[in-house]
Amino acid sequence: MKMNPLGRTGMTVSELCLGTMTFGNQTTEAEGHRQMDAALAAGINFVDTAEMYPVNPVRAETIGRTEEVLGTWHAANPGRRGDYILATKISGEGSLARNGEAITSTSIRPTLEASLKRLQTDYVDLYQFHWPNRGSYMFRKNWTYQPTARAEAVRQDMEDCLGALQAEVDRGTIRAFGLSNESAWGTAQWLRLAEAGKGPRVASIQNEYSLLCRLYDTDLAELSVAEDVGLLAFSPLAAGLLTGKYQGGAVPEGSRMSLSPELGGRLTDRVLPATQAYLDIAQRHGLDPVHMALAWCRTRPFMASAIFGATTYQQLDVALGSVEVTLSDEVLDEITAAHKAHPMPY
Template sequence: MKMNPLGRTGMMVSEICLGTMTWGEQNTEAQAHEQMDYALTQGVNFFDAAEMYPTPPRAETQGRTEEIIGSWFRASGKRNDVILATKMVGDGIKWVRDGKGYTRSSVMDAVDGSLKRLGIDHIDLYQLHWPNRGSYHFRKHWAFDASTQDKAGTVGDIHETLEGLNDAVKAGKIRAVGLSNESAWGTMQFVRLAEAHGLPRVASIQNEYNLICRLFDTDLAEVAHHEDVGLLAFSPLAAGILTGKYQGDVTPEGSRRSLTPNLGGRWGPESEAATAAYLDVARKHGLDPAHMAIAFCLTRPFMTSAIIGATTMAQLETAIGSKEVKLSEAILEDIATARRAHPLPI
């Protein structure tokens, strides 16, 4: 398993990260433990969670994923073998800390809540799940309007959030900080304010990235290169779409689509057509489409780690197996051709 630097933290993380958002909803505790055991044997040392998980988010299950990870740490004794990332939600989920977004005090409250559920004394990478000011991610880019944001207030909000993260770092409760569902401008504000005021510098940004969602390729890729803020790509299979299992508008029993019919705005005629083009490329070159999709993510120069998720061990084995797949120039050229025919399907 290839290891990549996590920003400028000195930590090295596997290029494949084990995602956890199905644990406690689609996966039982025992199944989650089996996934973690297997991932470690394959060289995966990086797990990603969130205080709001599992998904779909519900008040009745919120925090269960972190509790399951904590029970595995206690049972396995392997806390020190894992770089653990988790996330704090921004404004908007009423049953998570009364819907409070990021303030100096709420950061510590959220960190303490996660530490209690996990049963550990520190978190390796603590991420902000989405900006207080809102985000263009999850298909909101179609109607995104930055002109509604408060210029002075937004910068002040970021500074206050960094102060809260700094409190947690000084207390030894988190080692490094990261962003999620952020923009190039937002990322640069976190970098600029951290450097100006001696506050924690962001190590990574966790945004969606896959063959049919490539918003990261331009401005954010430039930020990642110059500022050493690498991408942690979530949904490298576009919620399973790129495996081809939903083609023909089918919904396999127990699949994510059975819980979220439009797959977070990803599923539609355009994404089905684009997926058909990528399936043709995989078929032409004798590749498993899941292998090709994840391996493509791993070719990107800004990629720190691709976050995989699975509801079965067979899916997990396939996803992790992508680390052995190398894409030739001919395959990459065919992928580029398919992209030009379907430039923004979701």
């Protein structure tokens, strides 16, 4: 398992990250613990969660349950907390968590302490803002997104939050700060304020990225490389589309599509033909499509880690096999051609 720098923090993270958003819903506590054991044994040293998980769907009555599953794993495995990098997130305005409260300098500490209690640990390695207070073009909002925030107000809000984050760094409850569902401009403002001494420097950006979703390839890619702010790619298998399991109208029982028929806006009239183009490449070259999708992420110059979720242990086992796969130039050229033929399918 290859290790990559986590920004300029001095920490390194495995090229694959275990996503846990199904723990406590589709994935039982026992299965979640089994996945933790297997992932760490395979060389993964990075696990991602959030206060609002589990998802599919997000429900007020299950908020925090995923962190609780990780907490019972910690309780059952004393002394193993230092074996891996743990990341969690504070939800932005409008979430079912905390009655939709925004991220503010006063909401950070109590939210973090609630996460720590559920996780049964006294620190997290990477504390991430799940989405910005001013809104985001992510989650298929890019088709209608119109920014309205004023720069000075946004920067003042960021500065206030950085002060609260620095206080947590100082007391040892977090080691690093990360963003999620952020833009190039927004990330640049966080970096600008950190350079001015207002608080911790951004270590990473967790945005959606896959063969089917490549918004990051534009301005964020350059910022990411130039400023050492690596991408933590979520949904690198495009919510399961790139496995091929939904082709031909199939909806496997217990799958994400069975619970979220539109796959969060990903299911368009263009997406299945685009998916088929990538499945055809994998078939021509004798590749498992999961391996191809995850191995391709590894080729991107800004990639710190690809976050995959597995409902079952069997899915986890398949994903782990991707680290043994290196894509040929011929495969990469065909992927480029497919991307040009099927841009932005959702």
